[in-house]
Amino acid sequence: MSELYDDFKSIVLNNTPLIDVRAPVEFEKGAFLNSCNLPIMNDEERHIVGICYKNEGNAKAIELGHKLVSGDVKEERVVAWMDFMDANPDALLYCFRGGQRSKISQGWLRESGREIKRLKGGYKAFRNYLLRELEESHNRFKPIILGGRTGSGKTLQLKKMPNAIDLEALANHRGSSFGQKITPQTSPINFENNLSYELIQKIEEGFKHIIFEDEGKHIGNVFMPQSFISAMAEAPLIILESTMEKRINITLAEYVIEAQKMYIMAGFEDAFRAWQQSIESAMKRIEKRLGYEKYAIVCALFKSGVNEQIKNGSYEKYKEWIEYLLREYYDPMYDYQIQKRSKQVVFRGGEKEVYEYILSSFNNAIKSSSHIGFAK
Known part of the structure; x- marks a missing residue:
């Protein structure tokens, strides 16, 4: 099964449920219909990891992220994703650019025996698709x-x-x-x-x-x-x-x-x-x-x-x-x-x-x- 999904039109026509793993502050700025914010990191954790990324680079930031979201915290978030998938079997997953956060989330779900596709290009790609359609739809x-x-x-x-x-x-x-x-x-x-x-x-x-x-x-x-x-x-x-x-x-x-x-x-x-x-x-x-x-x-x-x-x-x-x-x-x-x-x-x-x-x-x-x- 392919890990990625990019049929954005199908998502719109089928009102496909979406798991948004971005932080709440990102979700509040803009999201999609039928999306549910179940973040892999909360706002504070994202802020701390962002500072680490800026000062020490990507590898250290990922290491810190895994440290902050581990044990019971990790288990709680994975269970929330699985509960959503149980209620919405055709759900898809996304983060901002379809990169590390959604890939890590997808991996954690696989460790728990669950498979889910993530949006190719994430929020940004889907948002750009909707803007293009909005711009061209009047034709x-x-x-x-x-x-x-x-x-x-x-x-x-x-x-x-x-x-x-x-x-x-x-x-x-x-x-x-x-x-x-x-x-x-x-x-x-x-x-x-x-x-x-x-x-x-x-x-x-x-x-x-x-x-x-x-x-x-x-x-x-x-x-x-x-x-x-x-x-x-x-x-x-x-x-x-x-x-x-x-x-x-x-x-x-x-x-x-x-x-x-x-x-x-x-x-x-x-x-x-x-x-x-x-x-x-x-x-x-x-x-x-x-x-x-x-x-x-x-x-x-x-x-x-x-x-x-x-x-x-x-x-x-x-x-x-x-x-x-x-x-x-x-x-x-x-x-x-x-x-x-x-x-x-x-x-x-x-x-x-x-x-x-x-x-x-x-x-x-x-x-x-x-x-x-x-x-x-």
């Missing part, structure tokens, strides 16, 4: 952009389309001033890796058109790849239109009801207060754009909603706050941006009309209408 599909005002249900619409890629989900950010989530935002490296995975999979499925939500150059702290921005610039733009009432209800569910649940699930001591402070911080960030008078009004409306919920457990008062926020902040900003791109707009309509337009106008845009279930 293999045609993008469709789904736009619409805040709360119109764009994300909900995307979830019904098998050839859609939810960029906000990949970035773990809602893409607005109020879009920050409790969990940390995806790192720029992981965003690129995950987007490349999605594109490779969609293209392999045979989709000639891929649908994306209308986004700017960045989503929170994550910036879109330049080649991707260029491909989107000429794409047909379809506007999803919704009533104000529906937009208010969608925004209420997202910003208030579901957001509060997330704070509760995250185990905050005072989840409601933590959520309230997050909204107040978001409003403070848009104070300059709103202007003092409108900022004062939006804060007062939000406070009224908070008081009503505390008093009666009702969310109704938040609707006044949301409507004001939509009319005075989001709508003027979005309408201005759409006006500048009016030549890209090819269609406007409601949820069902948008789906039917995409189905009839773009060859192979959506494979099967069985994926779609419209609310009556």
Whole structure:
């Protein structure tokens, strides 16, 4: 059996589980989908070995590494790898360059009677493959952009389309001033890796058109790849239109009801207060754009909603706050941006009309209408 594996496309298409033996600090900077960090050395051990390598050379560094990771420490890490392999029989192994750390790990597993392949070239080679695919993928599909005002249900619409890629989900950010989530935002490296995975999979499925939500150059702290921005610039733009009432209800569910649940699930001591402070911080960030008078009004409306919920457990008062926020902040900003791109707009309509337009106008845009279930 070959010790090395370099069919990176197969890893993506099969969502192959991966054992990342790099140190946690390396893993946090960037990793791959379906990878699990089971390091051969922790951060401190890696740091000590790195100093030795710099001062005394490779041989001494390897000798020190074996000394630091020996006995019970070594046994514990090998057992962790074997447990992962038991749960994921097709797992592969990698370190940064596919060199010493993954080779040593592979050898220790063999000593325990287990065989596993390691990625040829390691993290660096696989990462370069994903970047190349990301750079060149726009030549293999045609993008469709789904736009619409805040709360119109764009994300909900995307979830019904098998050839859609939810960029906000990949970035773990809602893409607005109020879009920050409790969990940390995806790192720029992981965003690129995950987007490349999605594109490779969609293209392999045979989709000639891929649908994306209308986004700017960045989503929170994550910036879109330049080649991707260029491909989107000429794409047909379809506007999803919704009533104000529906937009208010969608925004209420997202910003208030579901957001509060997330704070509760995250185990905050005072989840409601933590959520309230997050909204107040978001409003403070848009104070300059709103202007003092409108900022004062939006804060007062939000406070009224908070008081009503505390008093009666009702969310109704938040609707006044949301409507004001939509009319005075989001709508003027979005309408201005759409006006500048009016030549890209090819269609406007409601949820069902948008789906039917995409189905009839773009060859192979959506494979099967069985994926779609419209609310009556």
